[in-house]
Amino acid sequence: MRPLVGRRLDGATLALVDELGGVGTPCWGPTGLLRDLSLRLGLPIKSAPSSAQDAARVAAFARRMARLVAREAFYAKSFEMDPIGTAEMVLSWRDTLVEAGWDGERVAGGGPRLDALAELEEHDDPLPSGAADHLAAAEVALLMLHQQHRPPYESIEITDDIDAWPGRWRRVFSLLQQAGTQILRPSEPSGGAEPGSDLDHLHRVLLDGRGATPSSEVRGDGSLVFLEAPTTQQAADTVAALVNEWGSPAPVFIRGGERSALDHALRAHGIATLGDARPSRDRAAIQLVTALVDLAFAPLDPHRVLELFDLTFSPFVAPVRRSMARALADAPGIGDVRWQSAKRRLVEAGHSIAPIEAWIERARWDGDHGAPTADLLELVERIGLWLQSHIAPTRSEVVVATLERCAQLADLLRREERPTLPRIAMRRLVDLVFSEGISASVSTEQCGRPHHVDHPGAVVLPCSNLVWWHFVAASTRLPHRARFRHNELTALAAAGVRLVAPETLLAEEAWQWRAAALRARQRLVMVVPAWNRGERMAPHPFHDEIVARLMLDERALGRITVSGADVLARRHWHVDVEHMAPLPLPAARPAWHVSPGITIGDGSFTPRSLQTLVECPLRWALEHRPGQRARRVPAIPHGAQVNGLLAHRLVQYLAQAGSLNADPATIRAAIDRLVPGIAAQLLLPGMSFELHQLRHQLTVAVMALARLLEANAMTIEAVEEDLAAAWMGVNLVGRLDLRLRRADGRDAVLDLKWGRGKHRKDLETGRALQLAVYALALHLRAPAGPAPSTAYFAMAQGTLLTTEPGAFGLRESVNGPPVGEAIERLARTVPAVRTTLAAGTIPVTGLRTSLPLLEAIGIPRAEREQHLELEPGDGCAHCSLGAVCGRDWEELA
Template identity: 30%
Template sequence: MSALRSAGVPVHPVEAVPCPAAGTDLAILQRFLSDGHRECLRGDGTVVEIEAGTALLAAECVAEWVASDPDAGRGTVVVSDGDTALLDQALARRGLPVLGLSAPSPLRSGFQVIALCFAVVWKPLDPEKLLEFLTLPLSPIAPWAAGHLAAALREEPGTGGAAWPRAWALIEAGLRERMEADEGRELLEEWQSWVQVGRFERVSGVPTDIALAICRRLAGWAAAASEVEHGPLRRSLVEVTRSLEAALAMLGQATVAGRQMDQMLFQAIEDLSDSARCAEVGGIRAVADPGALWRPASRVVWWRFARGGSRPAPCHWDEAELAALAASGCRPESPVEAARRDEMHWRSVALHARQALLFVRPETECGDETARHPFAHQLAPLLTTQVGQQAIRVPAERLLARRHVRIAGRMITRAAADVVALPKAQAVWELPRALVARTRGRCESATSLEDMIGCQFRWLLRHVVGLRGSRAGLPDGERLLGNLAHELARAVLDPGTIPDPDSVRARARAEFDGLVERTAAPLLLPGRAAELAHARQRMPEALAALAAHLQSRGMAIEGTEVDCAGDAGGFRLVGRVDVVVRDPAGGRAAVDLKWSRSAARRRIELAEGRAIQLATYGRLLGSAGRGAPSAYFLLRQRIALSTSGSPLATEEVAALRDLDGTWEAVAADWRALIGLARHGIGLASGLGGGADLALDRVLAGDRDACVSCDLSRLCRIPSKRTAA
C-alpha cells in the first residue's frame, strides 16, 4: 500500500459491510466453510438454491426476484459462471439494465466473416464453410448474388463444375441490369476475390502476402460500410483485422501454416465480445468469474451454479513450443493448482455475501442435462437438511403455478396470463387470388408432378410460390454420391455407339478424381476416406455394367442430361432425362440413373403404378400418344427395373398399371388438383383432410410425403408424423 501511495495512487479504505446476523442460515453456512462447524439451516431465506428445469425458466425466476426489489437491485452482485444472454433478455423484458456478460466467441455476428475468409482458402475445399460464408447475414457479397452462388454450391458441392460459372454469369447479367458497365465490372471482380477458394495446403501454409491481402480486404470492406450499417460491429472487425495484419507482418515468414493461422485467428477474436451486448448502468452488478468477487456484497446471486471449475483452455502450442516456454521459466498451471484456485474462488463467493446468497441451477441447458457443481457437494451436508426445505430449495416452476411465491425473503406476485391457443394443423387452405393466378400457364416437370400428387399444398408452396424449407443444405450421403454418379456418366457416355465396357471403366477411373474435386468436394474432407474409396471402386464398375447392359440390347446413346419439352394435354411438360438411348429401329427410350442403398423403394413404386418419373420421361420421348420405354438403372445394384415387357429391364416388376397407365392417372389427378387450386383451395394431403371435397383421384397421396417435406411447419402437421 505504501508503494501505491508513493506512486501517487489514491488509496481509500473499503467501506465496512456488517457480517450476517448471528443465527441466520447465511451465518451458519459461512461458519461451516470457515471451521467446519455443522448446524441445521432454518430456511429463513438468506441461503436459497433455485432449481429450474431449463436455463430459460431459471432466468425468468431470477429476473422476477430482481424486479421485486424496491431498491432496484442495489447491492446485488450476479456471479456468472457462464453466459448471461438469457438472463439479460429476461431482465430487459422487465425494463431492467442488462449485465452484458455474453461469452466472447469467434462465432458471434460478423466475426464469422474473418474465420470463414481464411477457412475457404485451404485444400481440400470444405464446401460447408463456403456455403456458411455465402449465407452470412453480414456478408461482403450482396445477398442476391450470394444466393446464386449458394444455389450452385447446393447443386454441385465444388467450384469446378458447370454450376459455379453459370452462377457467375447470372450475377454478371444482374449487375448489368443494376448499374453502369464499368462499375458493375469492378464490383464483380471484388466479389470474385472473396471466393478464391481451395488454393493452399494447410501443412505448407498460405503465403503471408496473400494472408495480408485478405486482412486488408476485410478491413477495407468493414471500414467502408461501418457508418452505414452495424457500425460498432464493423468497427470491431476493423480492429481485429488490423491487429491480425500487424501480427502477420511481425512474423517475418514467407508462409503461415494452417495450425499457426488458426492460433492467430483465435487469439485475435477471443477477447472481443459481441458489441450488441453491452452492460447497462444500474443498481445490479455482475462479475464474469467467481474469483472476480473480491469484496463483500449485500446479496450474491450465483448464476448457472451447475458447472465446476475452469474449463481447460484450448492448447494452441505443440510439444516443442511448450518445452521452449518451460525452458524460459513460463510454466503452465498444473491441474492440481487450478483445482485449488477454483475452490478458493468458490468459497470466496459464499463468504462475501452479507444478507442473502442464491444458487441458481438449471437442470438442463440446450437440451443437455447439467451436472451438479463440485461446490454443491461440499455444501450438501447443509443444503440437504430436512428443516425448512421448502424455503431453502425453491423450484422455479412454482412461478408458473402460484400467484404468490416467496424467494429469499421477497414475495413475488404473478398475474395469470391469458391462454392463447396455438395454431392447429390445417388440411384445407383458402388461397389468395394472386396465388391462384400464378397456377395458370405453368410448365410442369416430373418433380413438380410428384410433389402435386403427394401433396398439392407442398406443390403450391414449392413450385408456384417458390418457397424452400430450412433443410436446404449441401447434398450429402447418398444424394451427394448420386450427383457424382450422374456427372461421371455424363463424362464417359458420349453420344453414338455404346463404348466397350472396359473402356468405360477405364475412362471413369481416369475422370473420377477430377470430378470429385470439382463437384463433390465434401468427399475429400477428413473422415470421408472410406466413403470416397468405396465410390472410387464402385462407380466405374457400375457404369461399365450399364454400358454392357445397353450393348446387349442393341442400344445407342443419343445423349446424357437431355433437356426435353412437350405438350401434355392441358399443360406444358419439361424435363431433363439422365440418358436417352435409341433402339436398333431408331425408337427412343429413357434411362433414369439412381444411386441408392436398396432397390425396394423403386420396386414398390413400379408395382403400385406410381413411377411418376419414368412415366413422365416416357411421355416426353414418346409419340402418337404413347410413351417411350423407360427404366430405372440402379447403379449400386447394377440392375435395370421397369414394368413387364420393357426392352430395357433386366428385372421386370409386375405392376398395377403400366407406365402409360401411370401417366393417364397422373394427368387425371393433375386435372383434379389444378382445378382445386384454381378455385382457391389448397389441400395438405398428409393431414388426411379434404374428404368433403369429393376429388376424383386415381393415385392416392404419397404416404411418405410428410416425412421428407421441409415445409411441414406451415401446414403444422404433428411432429411425430414427420419424424424420420
C-alpha cells in the first residue's frame, strides 16, 4: 500500500477524484494514518476523539491533579478555582509533549513546570489513552517490528514538510523507513495554466518566488478572479450561477466557511449539494439537559425556566408550556399567585401538572454550598431515562447523541470524589461534556455533487476550476503561540522532545495556500463576501500576497476583481439572469378598508383596550377585537416592569395581611418573601445592588403610603378588586389596585404605578383613562352617591398624583381637569369610532400620512373640543405591529 499522508488530509480530499488518476490511493491525515497503522500493528484502534471521551480523560486527569495539588505545583491556584478547566489545559500540554516525543520522564533543566508535569505522569491513577498515547504505543510496536523487518507500507508520500510534524511522528516515519517503507515527497505543483493568462502569471511568481510580474501584464481574462459580493448569500447565488454557466467539469470547492449558504444557493440553481453537518449547543435536547441540571440549584433563574417552556422537546405538553410561559412572563418566579393560578387552570382543563412538580418545583440546593454528588447523579440518570423513553417517538440522532452524553455525564459523577458540587463546578462538568455541541445534518450530500475540500492543503492534485469559497481571514487556522518558555523548549529539545515551531507551521500553512493556487489549471476564483452574519469580513491573507507578488496597482486589481453585480450585468460571464422585482413591503395606509360590520360591543373592555381603541383603532382591531388574539412570545420582564410587578404584589400582600403600616424590618421581610415568586431574577448573582436599592425604595414607598392613609383617616376597603359595569352597550372590566374609604364615607380609587412622568402628563391633559374607567365602574355600582375620588400613587418616588388634593389631604395637586371629564368625552368619541369601524374603515393613527383620529372618524372641527383624542402615535412606542401597519417601513419608502 502507498498512502498519501498530510496534516490536512483528515476529511474530504481531492486526491481520489482528479482526472489525472489517484483512484485507490488512500489519503490520510494523522488520525487516519494512526488508525490504519494501529490496525496493522495489532494495537487497539483509536477512533476519532469525541467530546465524551475527552471529558472522561479530563475528569480522570483532574482526579490525578487533585492528589498532587497540595504540593503547590504551578497550577495549584488555578486548580483551586476551576479544577476541570485547569485539568483540561494541563492535559492538553501533556498531550502536546507526548506527541512531540516525551515519555513522561523528568526533563533535565526543564524547570518547575515540566517537573510538575513529570510528577503527574508518574502518578498511577489510571488515565484513558488519548491520540498521543496511541501514537506512542505505535512507536513502541514499530521498534519491535523493525527487528522483524516487516514494513507495513511499501511507501508513504508525505505532502507537507516533515518538520511540520511533531517529534514522535517524525520518529514513527523514521522507524517505518528503517522497516523498509519508502518515505517520499509528492512532486511539487508546477502550475500548468494557459501560457500568458493571468493565472499563469500568478503561477510563475509563486514558483520563482523572487521577483514580481508588472501589474500591466494582468489583463482580467477571467482565469484569476477575486469575486466580491455584499453578503454571503449574494456571493453564494453568484457562484451557483457561475457553476451552471461553466458547465463541465464542475469546479472543485475549497469551503472556507458558511457552507449552508453555499448549499442553499446550489440547490436553488439545480446543482447537487455538497452536504453539511454542523455541531451546535443550541439543540433542544442539549438545552433541556443543561436547563434541568441548572434548575437543581438556587437561586433559580426565571430565564432558564422560560427556556424550558420554549423548548418543543421537553417533558411538558404544549398547553402546559404555553400557559406556564405566560404565567412566568406575568410574574417571573415560581410559586406566587399567578404561577399557582396557571397550574390550577391547567388542572381544570384536564392537563397533568406532575411534570412541573417533578422537574421545576423540586427542592433546590444552594448554588454556592453545592448539591450532594449522589443527588446530582440521580437527577442526571432521571433525565437520561426520560430521554431514553423519548428516543423512539422522535427518531432523532440528536436525542440519541444527547443520551450518550448524558450517560457520560453520569459516569463522570459516579467517579467524582467531591461529596458535593457547587453550581459552578457542576456547570463545568456539563460544559465539558456538551461544550462542542452535537452535530446534525444541515444539508445532504447529493449524488453528482462538485468535489470539495475543507482546507487548501487537501487539494493535492491538479484541477481545472478551483473556487475558494469564503476566501476570508476568518476562515484561516493559524498556529497557536508556543505554550512553553524558551528555557523549557531548549531543555525539551536536548531531551529529544521536538515540538513544532509556530513559524514552521505558519510557513507550511502559507505554502499550502500557494500550492492550491498552483494546482488550478484553467480558473481560480476566490470568493470574498463583504459581510457575513452581520460581521465585516476581511479578505484572506493570501489575497495580500497575490496583490504584492503580482505588484497589482488599483487598476490592475480592478481588472481581476469581479462583483456579483458585474456578473448579473453579464459584464464578465454570460450567466442566465432572470430579474425579479423585490416583493413590495406592506404599504403604510392611513386607513384599512375591510368588509363592513366590525363591532366593538360583543366583548369586554379593559381600561387598556378602551385606550387602545381611541389611540389607534387598527391596533385595537388586531389585538383586542372580540375573537381576535395576538400571540406574543413570552419574555421575562425587566427593569421598571419587574419593579412595578413587585411593588403591586407587595402592597397587595401587606394590605391583605393588614400590615401596610408595619415597621421597615417587616416590610423588608415581606419583600424577601415575595421576590422568589415574582421577581426571581433579582436573586441572581450580580443583582444584589439592584435588590438592595429596590428593597429600600419599596420600604420608603409603602411607609409613605401608610402615612398618607393614616393622616387622612382612610381605610383600605378592597385590594385587587375586580370591577365590572355595563356602559354604552359594552362591558367595562378591570382590576382596581386599592379601593379606599375616606373619612367622610366616600370611596376613593388608588392606582399604583412605578414611575410618575407619563401619569402626571395624563392627569394634566385629561387623559387618565384608567382612573376614569375605575371611577366610572364604581360609580355605576352606586349611582346615587357622588363619584369616587381618584389618584395614582407612584411607588418609585412614594408620591401621590391627583387632581383632587383635598380628597387626599394634600396641599399641592396636578393641574388638570377632573378625571371624570375624560369619560364624558370618551362617551362622545366611542360611538363615532364604532360607526367608522362598522362601515369597514379602520383608522391608523401613528403614520406620517395619518389623520388625527377625530378627523378620521368624521367629527366636525367645531365639536372636537368635546371629544377625547390622544396624541397621534402615542401608543406606537409599545406597539409591536409597526411592520404590519407599515410604520416600520416609512423610512425606506
